[in-house]
Amino acid sequence: MRPVLCQECGKRPATVHLTQIINGQKRELHLCEQCARARGELGIMGEPFTIPTLLSSIITDGGHTFPGAGQAAGLRCDRCGLTYAEFARTGMLGCRHCYQAFENQLESVLRRLHGTTVHGGKVPSRTGEEARLKREISRLQEELAQVVIREEYEKAAQIRDRIRELEKKLR
């Protein structure tokens, strides 16, 4: 039996068979996978969302005005070997050290993606002990500034002592 050829390109064998009923009219479609994807008929298993392409345009700013784009492209993470140019193309970082290697560039990427650049959520209890202490200290420093403005000096002294205590733990 000869394979049914794709109705769209007429070349490749049809592997996607669709029955559509639109306003009571039945329509049979026989497509190859490539043409079906191009027409968006393969909604079920889904063409993966093209985040890399979208992201790439944010990372490279459409390839135009990104400051220092030329120099950044040559940057490389010394741990996993990923270059900034590769990251700009795929939108994927290679390891946790990439976040340091491309820190300056990521600052603006993250601002565009999230509107902000600093984490304010959960901290893992074991690996994040230091991070939690630092965050608590910075929270207390803000509180300290507030109580000083309100001239609540007794409370300020308490907060100051607490900050010193935490800073000791950090060392």
Add this chain to the structure above:
Amino acid sequence: MNLDDVLYNSHSCWMDPSGPDSDVVLSARVRLARNLEDVPFPSRMGEEGAQRVLRMVERAVEDLDRDPQLGPVGMFRLDDLGALDRQVLVEKHLISPNHAQQPRGRAIILRQDESLCIMVNEEDHLRIQSLAPGMQLDEAWRMAQAADDVLEGRLNYAFCQRRGYLTTCPTNVGTGMRGSVMMHLPGLAMVGQARQVFSALGKLGLAVRGLYGEGSEAHGNIFQISNQTSLGPSEEEILRNLKAVSAQVIAHERNARRALLSQTRIQLEDRVWRAYGLLLHARVISSEEAIRLWSDVRLGVDLGIISEGISTETLNELLVATRPGFIQKVVGRELEPSQRDAERAALIRHRLRR
């Protein structure tokens, strides 16, 4: 845990119709992206790195398994499973299509009731997902967070104070969290307001997409609403925002349904009963047609137009049972699309008459 019990069963925990707002909300989901400190991210870890991650995670999973709230769980390597089994896992929204298509060095960790599912070595080393019926984002968050805490007791996560949980893609960095609500919105679609509502959601930093695959058109008026950004606000703030906006969408949907009922009752009843009739009697049915009719029948049940003989739970189950992979799994062999359409029609008739 036996994986076949999940693969042959079209029922999942989220199908329980007693969840809050279950006339509109099918399920709520929370996903946490996590990576291990000592191994490059999956995009660059290579085969050896993948096996290292699997071994480390395997040991950590023993703790999950023993946890009375979370366990028992099973861990399955994807290259031990056939393509059809992997497809069923995709159809149940337990793993991503990408995870299923490249099984090498990848695994899933699964709780029997499917309320917890962890993808290993997908885009990130770990994608912890929890699923709850109806509008229960906090429930889903609690479970995902509990699993995260247990795993973190054994594994060193890639984390930094400034950027939070470090992820492969910078769109997920920070909390690594994506909360999402799966909604059935036929009312908004029928009164022509869906697009308007969705564009407003986009302005609030939320993303909307059709159920079957990102970027695809929505089938069956099922949409997923999720947070787009993950860095800056805390997990609780992100979820609070998502809940507040979802509540608005639910209210809009109910308004649209009420308006349809009061202004076009007979047309609506006709549409619902015709769809029911087709599902009950069709001999050949495509998955696209099935889900379109499903949407009408589900609306009819939610509005009390159909009040007997069919439960929300059965309808929820049909969402999985009519998928191509599941049908082939039940029949026990690969089928041509036209054979699948016949089997699908038979399966729907059988389930609706049960």
